[in-house]
Amino acid sequence: MEPTPAYRTLDATAIRALIASLPTIAARLGGASAQWQVREVSDGNLNNVFLVGGPSGEVCFKQSLPHVRVDPSWKMPLDRTFFEAEWLRAIQPLTGGLTTEFLHYDPDLYVLIVESLSGHTVLRTALMQGAHWPGVAPRIGMFVAHATFGTSLLARPFEDVFTARRLFAANLALTRITLDLVLDDPYRDHPRNHWHDPALTPIVLDIRSSAATLLAVENLRRRFLSQPQALLHGDLHTGSIMSTADDTRVIDGEFAVYGPIGFDCGMFVGNLVLHYFATPDRAARQATLHDIAAFWHRFHDEFLALWISHDTPPPGTLHPLAYGPAADVARQRFMDEIMADTIGFAGVEIIRRIIGYAHTADFDTIAASHQRATCRAGALGFAYYVLEHLDQVRTMADFLRHLAEHDGTGLPGPG
């Protein structure tokens, strides 16, 4: 997609002028536009993000660039803010206060304006600073349950679901990124892959020669592209969440696409596992194990509760034909499928964040480089173990037990 003729990358002055032309948003900021503060907060890989503040309020301004922000040679279509805007419009009514408020979308400039979060910290940063907010993980469980249930065939007539699938199936550029960076590159030689520590290389080579692991990845790749169960966030890592102790918001839905519900669950769990291995502190590790369990249980229970409460009157296209104990068994089977996906996608997320293109900052808190290498090897070895033994790591309880047993050397501990 070529930039539309009207498109240009806006600087602070142009941002002020644009917002001044939008009465509701201008009123929200208050005062004269010349005095508005424009503060760049871009820290992701892709877009320009600014906070624009006036005497009475602040908004968050996001604009797509015709390339990856951190690599101008990597061209990219502008429509990603369009998909983020559509995602927000679809998901906001379902998830109450767990996202930001949608304020404006400009289709020529590919600008999205949303509520600015004040006092909120990106969850990954907060975790790295040692914050522990036990409410966050279950809130994300609630978020995923409501967002996925509400966009699925369980809640809506298939006509609505097909129409939404059509819209998000146009999100090709970002879906291609997920496919390549998460589900392909790390499993073969590719110039985008990188890792500093030579200690990781033997594990990488083992992963790439493990038929069981590669087949698990092939299966996840097929499931990612062929199980349009619900509208996914598509990139639900700890950098896509901003929080305080009491208030949690999911941001940055530009990767939105219909896919398997366990993909969102797995991204979140995988990033908690990265944090787990990046904290050698035993108590912090225990807290993270607890977060993963709390996320999963809240998601699971809430999703099932929505499903059961929808039984009468029959709502979506997949209204039940059978009732009673047999129907419970079928529902449990569906939840087990989501659980298996969660475990698998968590595995590939961990691997790609250590040996792929886009690493995470979690391990930067560890000063000594050999210790960083050991922790990374621990995470990588754990993910490898999980993917190679999916038939043995069948439940979140199995997953957490193995995680607790991994002592950070990349080998299962004594138990």
Next chain:
Amino acid sequence: MEPTPAYRTLDATAIRALIASLPTIAARLGGASAQWQVREVSDGNLNNVFLVGGPSGEVCFKQSLPHVRVDPSWKMPLDRTFFEAEWLRAIQPLTGGLTTEFLHYDPDLYVLIVESLSGHTVLRTALMQGAHWPGVAPRIGMFVAHATFGTSLLARPFEDVFTARRLFAANLALTRITLDLVLDDPYRDHPRNHWHDPALTPIVLDIRSSAATLLAVENLRRRFLSQPQALLHGDLHTGSIMSTADDTRVIDGEFAVYGPIGFDCGMFVGNLVLHYFATPDRAARQATLHDIAAFWHRFHDEFLALWISHDTPPPGTLHPLAYGPAADVARQRFMDEIMADTIGFAGVEIIRRIIGYAHTADFDTIAASHQRATCRAGALGFAYYVLEHLDQVRTMADFLRHLAEHDGTGLPGPG
């Protein structure tokens, strides 16, 4: 969708005028348009179909009506010929001579013009007349293998597949018909259901109170709407096939949608089973068992052959990461999934053709009404048995063994 202002249902005179305005097609017919013969051949439920012939050739003219042809009170959008045209354009390059040639589509009049088949008989009619052409079933196996493999992620980059899925996900009206008539109505009280023979009523009541059967149907319904593996024909019964002994064509792709490959296989197999139960003659039954096996094996072997020959160089998005014996196991698992879908969808197709809205003519060859009832009960009982025991009917060999054992009374025979 409201008829476009230009839309009107064309009579013979208007059909001649339209074709006269299309030089290539007019040349194909030859002579003066006033002399062209226009012969109505509509026998389906939905559309007007005419054969238009001149001194040098003939074409087949199909136009959507704003309602179901056989029930003008049932309103229906006109765009179904659009989807048939798109299906034909997508599938024709993949399947060689196994469809009709696409000649013209008129988006205002919702008219599709294709090659006219001469000397071909609708397969259901031919089967009812006692024809047995052993080449047909394996040709349909070839057709399904090439059409589905070639539109799947195994053969094409995901961007192409997502784009095609988007197009066909707009085929809402006909997908709704499949959902309601095949996967919902027969399993509950609905005014569209009907069956003549009171002897069938107890079986219907049993089906509707069998939790295992209802859960199997729920699962098939979810799979139909949530496994967009490949572009389906969507209505591959024996009335959608025209054949001679040597030349077989698949027509009428207006139900085209992305879905599970086993759906197309199951429709075809289910309709052969209906024919099986409609022929009390033992030799004819043997021949039908043979047809089902020949269809399945040709489909299976051809699909696998396409897949394996595509291994080098990697083609579609789902190019393999793993090679060797483990990859064979994964491929076999995928084929087993198609087989399970085939068995399940065959089951629901048989049931809906006996107790749902749209019956088939197969049983009309049986003169005595009590014998017709017995044969229908046999088919219904067989489908019920299969759906209730999917865990025991896991392979096409199991399916065929059970079919051979069913003696037409609706109860398994002595074996």
